[in-house]
Amino acid sequence: MSTELEVHNLWHEFKSNKNNNWVLKDINFTLKAGELIGLLGPSGCGKTTLLRLIAGFEKPKRGLIKKNGQIISNNHYLLSPERRQIGMVFQDYALFPHLNVWDNVCFGINKKEKSIKRANWLLNLLDIYEFKNRYPHELSGGQSQRVALARALAPGTSLVLLDEPFCSLDVEVRSRLRSELSSVLKSCSASAILVTHDPHEALAICDRVAVLRSGEIQQYSTPFEMVLNPSNDFIGQFVLQKNILPIQYIDNACSTCIGKLSVPFDMSISSKSVCMFDRNAIRIEPCSNGSFTVISKEYRINHYVYTVISESIKLKSEMNLDTSLSIGDRCKVQPIHEKNFLVLPENIKCKF
Numbered sequence: 001m002s003t004e005l006e007v008h009n010l011w012h013e014f015k016s017n018k019n020n021n022w023v024l025k026d027i028n029f030t031l032k033a034g035e036l037i038g039l040l041g042p043s044g045c046g047k048t049t050l051l052r053l054i055a056g057f058e059k060p061k062r063g064l065i066k067k068n069g070q071i072i073s074n075n076h077y078l079l080s081p082e083r084r085q086i087g088m089v090f091q092d093y094a095l096f097p098h099l100n101v102w103d104n105v106c107f108g109i110n111k112k113e114k115s116i117k118r119a120n121w122l123l124n125l126l127d128i129y130e131f132k133n134r135y136p137h138e139l140s141g142g143q144s145q146r147v148a149l150a151r152a153l154a155p156g157t158s159l160v161l162l163d164e165p166f167c168s169l170d171v172e173v174r175s176r177l178r179s180e181l182s183s184v185l186k187s188c189s190a191s192a193i194l195v196t197h198d199p200h201e202a203l204a205i206c207d208r209v210a211v212l213r214s215g216e217i218q219q220y221s222t223p224f225e226m227v228l229n230p231s232n233d234f235i236g237q238f239v240l241q242k243n244i245l246p247i248q249y250i251d252n253a254c255s256t257c258i259g260k261l262s263v264p265f266d267m268s269i270s271s272k273s274v275c276m277f278d279r280n281a282i283r284i285e286p287c288s289n290g291s292f293t294v295i296s297k298e299y300r301i302n303h304y305v306y307t308v309i310s311e312s313i314k315l316k317s318e319m320n321l322d323t324s325l326s327i328g329d330r331c332k333v334q335p336i337h338e339k340n341f342l343v344l345p346e347n348i349k350c351k352f
């Protein structure tokens with residue numbers, strides 16, 4: 001598979017930042033032709049900035065970006081956005097309000113027979129052919145986003161940047177559209193970068209996921225590898241929604257504030273080690289002198305998710321619907337020993 005995009009040692013700051021306050025720090029990744037990669041991270045971590053650098057709206061302070069082997073950005077060269085052959089799809093659709101669906105999709109393409117054929121093919125592929133003559137205000141959110149995707153792909157684009165494209169859609173439309181996305185991209189032989197802050201979305205549909213935190217990539221791997229081998233506690237907590245607890249190895253046993261855990265002895269366990277486990281790997285029980293307090297209780301279809309806190313330790317526990325704890329109740333937390341407790345000896349640096 002050839003390489004569509006390469007990002008090498010990319011650093012970025014905005015002019016207003018005077019304290020060496022980098023918004024992006026030493027970003028490195030490649031995108032292969034036909035791949036869909038996710039750019040995942042919490043608000044403010046630099047996802048949109050990275051997308052804007054790739055699109056050519058900003059010049060990087062250090063490092064370079066290559067597309068199909070050619071440099072398109074470095075700190076003294078910027079190929080203009082319209083010459084990059086990169087399509088963009090935004091959260092708010094950004095359709096031209098005065099143009100109908102057909103004219104929106106055909107905007108910016110030549111009106112030769114081949115292009116017209118492709119535009120019609122895309123309208124059919126995205127199931128919006130019947131709305132060809134409608135204006136944006138006559139479309140639903142899902143239909144508008146389909147038009148935006150068709151418009152981004154119409155010029156024969158080989159790379160599409162999608163900035164939180166499903167954010168304003170309701171749950172059902174969102175899940176239908178995102179499950180169609182990879183097959184639409186494959187039909188067009190296009191690669192894409194999908195910006196999202198939703199770990200489920202990124203893990204569900206992307207071939208590889210880059211997780212950003214405070215401008216740094218924490219891990220770039222397939223979803224499977226991320227689940228199997230998370231590189232640090234941030235990946236465990238933010239991406240995999242796991243509990244994290246500091247551990248110590250005392251008297252041949254792994255000790256935590258919720259009791260001893262049966263994890264294999266590991267020479268590399270240190271004072272920086274943590275263990276990671278699922279919400280169903282602990283049980284909470286009412287206990288008037290327990291060291292934890294319930295701070296939230298959320299109803300899910302067949303269980304509750306409780307959040308309990310003790311000093312700086314916050315844990316989440318999935319409990320049956322017959323659990324009678326309420327917010328403010330004291331409780332104790334016990335590990336369920338048959339479950340998996342993964343030890344992270346120390347935060348490991350990201351792998352590429």
Ligand SMILES: Nc1ncnc2c1ncn2[C@@H]1O[C@H](COP(=O)(O)OP(=O)(O)OP(=O)(O)O)[C@@H](O)[C@H]1O
Nearest residue numbers: 014016023041042043044045046047048049050197
């Ligand atoms: N034009 C700008 N000038 C100065 N600072 C900026 C500018 N644009 C973004 N920033 C800052 O850069 C950081 C990263 O912003 P960015 O929009 O890339 O984050 P994000 O991960 O996309 O966030 P969100 O998920 O909330 O959209 C933020 O601290 C933001 O305040």
